[in-house]
Amino acid sequence: MSNSMHTLLDRRAFLGGLTLTVGGAVVTSLLPISLLQAAPVGGLACGYRDPCGDWTVDDMCGAYPPYAFRVDTGVPQAGRITAPVQPVDQMWVA
Amino acid sequence: MAVDFRGHPMFPSTGFNAPTRFEADVYDCEVWGKVPTDIEGTFYRMQCDFQYRPPQNEWPTGFNGDGHVSRFRIKNGNVNYRSRYVQTQRLQAEREAHRRLYGVYRNHYTDDPSVAKLERSAANTHLYWHGGKLLCLKEDSLPWYVDPHTLETKGIWTFDGRYTATSMSAHPKIDPVTGEMICYGYQAKGDLSNDVAVYTVNKHGVVTNEVWFKTPYVGIMHDMALTQNYILIPLIARTTSEARLKSGEPMWEWNGNLPTMVAVLPRNGAAKDVRWFKGPARNTLHFLNATDHPDGTITMELPTSSGERDPSQLRRWTFNMKSKKDTFDEEVVSVANGVLARMDDRYLSLPYQYAYIGNRDPNQPFDKARAGNMGGFVTNQYLRVDVATGKTAAYFVGPVQSLQESCFVPRKGSKGEGDGYLLGIASNYETLSSDLVIVDAQRLEEGAIATVKLPFRLRSGTHTNWFDADELPPVTA
Numbered sequence: 352m353s354n355s356m357h358t359l360l361d362r363r364a365f366l367g368g369l370t371l372t373v374g375g376a377v378v379t380s381l382l383p384i385s386l387l388q389a390a391p392v393g394g395l396a397c398g399y400r401d402p403c404g405d406w407t408v409d410d411m412c413g414a415y416p417p418y419a420f421r422v423d424t425g426v427p428q429a430g431r432i433t434a435p436v437q438p439v440d441q442m443w444v445a
Numbered sequence: 446m447a448v449d450f451r452g453h454p455m456f457p458s459t460g461f462n463a464p465t466r467f468e469a470d471v472y473d474c475e476v477w478g479k480v481p482t483d484i485e486g487t488f489y490r491m492q493c494d495f496q497y498r499p500p501q502n503e504w505p506t507g508f509n510g511d512g513h514v515s516r517f518r519i520k521n522g523n524v525n526y527r528s529r530y531v532q533t534q535r536l537q538a539e540r541e542a543h544r545r546l547y548g549v550y551r552n553h554y555t556d557d558p559s560v561a562k563l564e565r566s567a568a569n570t571h572l573y574w575h576g577g578k579l580l581c582l583k584e585d586s587l588p589w590y591v592d593p594h595t596l597e598t599k600g601i602w603t604f605d606g607r608y609t610a611t612s613m614s615a616h617p618k619i620d621p622v623t624g625e626m627i628c629y630g631y632q633a634k635g636d637l638s639n640d641v642a643v644y645t646v647n648k649h650g651v652v653t654n655e656v657w658f659k660t661p662y663v664g665i666m667h668d669m670a671l672t673q674n675y676i677l678i679p680l681i682a683r684t685t686s687e688a689r690l691k692s693g694e695p696m697w698e699w700n701g702n703l704p705t706m707v708a709v710l711p712r713n714g715a716a717k718d719v720r721w722f723k724g725p726a727r728n729t730l731h732f733l734n735a736t737d738h739p740d741g742t743i744t745m746e747l748p749t750s751s752g753e754r755d756p757s758q759l760r761r762w763t764f765n766m767k768s769k770k771d772t773f774d775e776e777v778v779s780v781a782n783g784v785l786a787r788m789d790d791r792y793l794s795l796p797y798q799y800a801y802i803g804n805r806d807p808n809q810p811f812d813k814a815r816a817g818n819m820g821g822f823v824t825n826q827y828l829r830v831d832v833a834t835g836k837t838a839a840y841f842v843g844p845v846q847s848l849q850e851s852c853f854v855p856r857k858g859s860k861g862e863g864d865g866y867l868l869g870i871a872s873n874y875e876t877l878s879s880d881l882v883i884v885d886a887q888r889l890e891e892g893a894i895a896t897v898k899l900p901f902r903l904r905s906g907t908h909t910n911w912f913d914a915d916e917l918p919p920v921t922a
Contacts, residue, residue: 406750406754406755406756407753407754408683408699408728408752408753408754409504409505409506410756410757410784411728411729411730411748411749411750411757411784412506412508412730412784413730413731413784413785413850413907414493414506414507414508414905414907415784415803415822415823415824415847415849415905416462416819416822416823416847416905417505417506417822418455418456418462418505418506418507418904418905
């Protein structure tokens with residue numbers, strides 16, 4: 352497969368759209384149970400959002416960062432390396 | 446057919462989470478700091494790896510990769526590392542074909558017909574040493590087992606034919622008092638069946654009790670909790686159906702209009718004794734611990750979120766066994782947002798104080814220039830959470846790393862709960878390599894006391910476990 356065929360899925364954007372259309376107001380209408388009745392630490396409310404960013408249903412699986420998240424290689428490039436290269440090896444040098 | 450992962454949405458770059466695809470031995474690993482000499486045993490870690498390219502619509506969690514076991518053997522402050530694949534039928538068939546034969550996650554309709562009669566396990570989720578076997582577990586299949594030292598694959602284990610379910614969860618629980626392992630399978634008569642089979646296995650590996658019951662819907666039952674009196678198995682609203690499988694999709698979809706159901710079964714009880722409690726849909730997979738109380742209640746702590754877009758918190762569910770109420774109550778213990786919580790397993794099923802949980806603290810620095818832009822998606826802390834008060838202590842791993850699941854290891858002569866170390870893998874996004882970090886569990890803020898350096902990366906793993914040297918068979922030449 353060539354690079355030109357790459358189709359990168361933005362999983363978070365995809366699942367986000369899906370949530371808006373499917374998730375909706377389902378939980379609140381479920382059961383006559385009093386939940387989140389106590390929040391001993393931090394005074395939480397149901398509307399608590401993770402300040403770290405987005406969240407999807409698959410994040411509960413524990414692979415973190417998610418496999419589908421683009422991870423930059425992160426290794427700083429030291430700049431172009433100059434070294435003597437024999438003609439026969441030139442083909443290996445960018 | 447050559448292997449080519451490019452263009453797959455699960456592998457968007459050649460970065461840290463690209464498939465690892467090799468086995469390794471590293472003797473006398475490089476150590477920065479000092480590995481404590483009061484621990485001796487083996488830290489095991491499971492990783493889902495990919496020998497071959499999965500279908501394009503694979504479940505992006507990556508949980509359909511091949512089981513790849515790492516073991517760090519620690520003695521006298523020295524560390525030897527080894528990794529091996531579990532040589533499942535699946536892996537061997539695919540290697541023989543030089544390509545992927547199994548389709549998307551737990552969907553046999555997408556498999557190549559040539560594997561229809563083969564065992565499906567990828568043996569890729571968790572490891573437990575019990576009854577003289579190191580079990581490599583995947584919840585849709587029977588256990589595989591490997592040699593605890595060489596990691597040589599031995600085969601499929603059916604407990605001498607007494608485990609009759611078709612699957613076993615990757616999260617059994619071992620009672621520290623009796624040495625019994627409580628394990629279960631769901632979809633236990635094959636895909637889509639609403640059967641659960643619960644087994645009690647004594648410390649010698651012999652099945653002593655078996656209970657079968659039905660679930661109100663077919664959903665995921667990934668983990669369980671154990672008290673001295675009860676077995677708790679939550680049913681979570683990730684559901685599936687024949688129609689979904691036939692459509693070619695991975696097994697699970699979130700179905701937030703269904704309740705969370707929790708089966709509570711007395712230890713050594715029968716199917717008629719199962720009692721179901723319900724609550725709103727909760728997105729959760731892993732459960733920390735549960736405890737009996739004199740007033741007839743059971744409490745269970747777990748990381749959970751309220752829905753498919755809410756971050757996780759450590760919460761407590763309470764079940765009143767003396768009441769006829771069929772619902773459970775919920776409260777928040779901590780805002781720790783990690784989803785993999787561990788404890789001092791010597792206190793599993795018993796009253797306890799501490800949870801050890803990964804956490805993402807956005808106030809800690811992350812060096813994008815050195816590690817790349819992770820968008821905040823890092824686990825940069827291990828927290829120790831006092832489950833009674835919510836008080837926390839934190840270990841910060843550093844500005845270019847993210848932590849994988851930890852494991853508590855008691856020190857020799859440990860004087861009580863929490864007297865020991867946390868061990869876990871840190872992914873270094875600057876160097877694209879992995880470290881085993883060792884932190885004093887009573888002094889998290891002081892940082893790692895030892896960092897075991899691997900000269901390569903281990904992509905995000907699933908679960909870890911530690912077994913003391915005196916639990917494992919002696920190492921022979």
